[in-house]
Amino acid sequence: MKIKGAIFDCDGTLVDSLGFWKIFYEMLGEKYFGDKTFWPKTEDDHAMRTQNVAFLGQLLHEKYGVGKDGEEIRDYFYERFTWYYDEVVPLKPGVAEFLASLKRHGVKICVATASELDIVKKILKRHNVAQYFDGIVSCTEAGAGKDKPDVFFAAEKFLGTPHKETWVIEDSALAIETAKKAGFPVVGVYDVNGVEQDRAKELSDIFLDDGVSFAELISQLEE
Numbered sequence: 001m002k003i004k005g006a007i008f009d010c011d012g013t014l015v016d017s018l019g020f021w022k023i024f025y026e027m028l029g030e031k032y033f034g035d036k037t038f039w040p041k042t043e044d045d046h047a048m049r050t051q052n053v054a055f056l057g058q059l060l061h062e063k064y065g066v067g068k069d070g071e072e073i074r075d076y077f078y079e080r081f082t083w084y085y086d087e088v089v090p091l092k093p094g095v096a097e098f099l100a101s102l103k104r105h106g107v108k109i110c111v112a113t114a115s116e117l118d119i120v121k122k123i124l125k126r127h128n129v130a131q132y133f134d135g136i137v138s139c140t141e142a143g144a145g146k147d148k149p150d151v152f153f154a155a156e157k158f159l160g161t162p163h164k165e166t167w168v169i170e171d172s173a174l175a176i177e178t179a180k181k182a183g184f185p186v187v188g189v190y191d192v193n194g195v196e197q198d199r200a201k202e203l204s205d206i207f208l209d210d211g212v213s214f215a216e217l218i219s220q221l222e223e
Contacts, residue, residue: 001206001220003107005161007152007184010113010120011049012171015127017089018193021049024080031076032066040064046195050114050174051145052138053077078116085119091127092189094213099132101218111136112155112168114145134159146175149182156184173200187217 012018029038039045044063048056057074060066067073102109109132113120117138124130135158142151156166168179171189173196179186180203188204190197190212201207208214 001167001217002165003102003105003167003221005156005159005166006102006107006109007112007155007159007166007168008109009168009170009172009175009189010111010115010123012191012194013169013189014092014095014111014129015085015089015123016092016191017085018049018171018191020081020084020089021045021193023084024077027080028060028066028073028076038064042195046174047145047147049195050139050147050172052114052140053116054140055145081115082119085123086126089123091129092214094215094217096127096129098214098217099129101221103132105221107221108134108159108161110134110155110159112139112146112151113137114139114151116140146170146172146178149178152179152182152184171200173197173203176200176203 008014025039026036029035044059048059053074056077058070060073061070111120111133113136117136120136124133137151137155137158139145139151142154144150152168159166163183166184167187168184169187169189170176170179171191171194176186176188185205188200188207190208190210
């Protein structure tokens with residue numbers, strides 16, 4: 001595993017946060033429709049997981065009639081997601097050990113995320129892993145979601161590492177496909193609350209399957 005740079009997704013990869021989507025849709029349905037069974041179409045659900053919060057708010061308002069405008073839904077999501085991050089979300093198993101090992105091997109590390117920077121910074125600090133990261137790049141800053149490679153290229157430019165030795169580490173099949181098409185090697189990560197897990201596994205160069213910890217990758221750093 002030749003690696004000089006590592007670009008980590010946050011939700012579903014570094015932290016076990018994807019269970020929030022079910023909770024959020026239930027809260028949204030109850031608040032605006034009096035029905036906890038609200039769930040958007042599959043393609044919209046997948047898109048919102050890899051885009052910024054403004055995109056999410058606009059889509060839910062315009063396509064599903066949620067709230068008085070997109071800004072209201074954006075703010076509601078942000079409020080609820082911040083609560084979930086602060087009170088509930090743990091690291092994925094083996095993450096801290098793997099990050100420490102990467103730093104010992106001189107690997108430069110950053111986060112490429114669709115989430116808001118302040119809550120990502122907060123959770124990395126809360127779990128005592130912020131010191132391992134050289135920086136965080138957001139989809140908002142890059143100007144596109146993970147259906148486009150902009151955020152990965154921005155992260156790579158920030159790290160200054162060789163393209164073929166800069167690994168993207170992701171749980172999303174959509175983001176994995178985007179990174180692969182852009183020529184990045186990819187570690188795929190299983191998440192019980194993720195979507196299209198079989199496709200994610202098929203697309204990845206290395207895949208951490210159900211029950212496999214990030215710690216399993218440490219030995220591969222010597223190869």
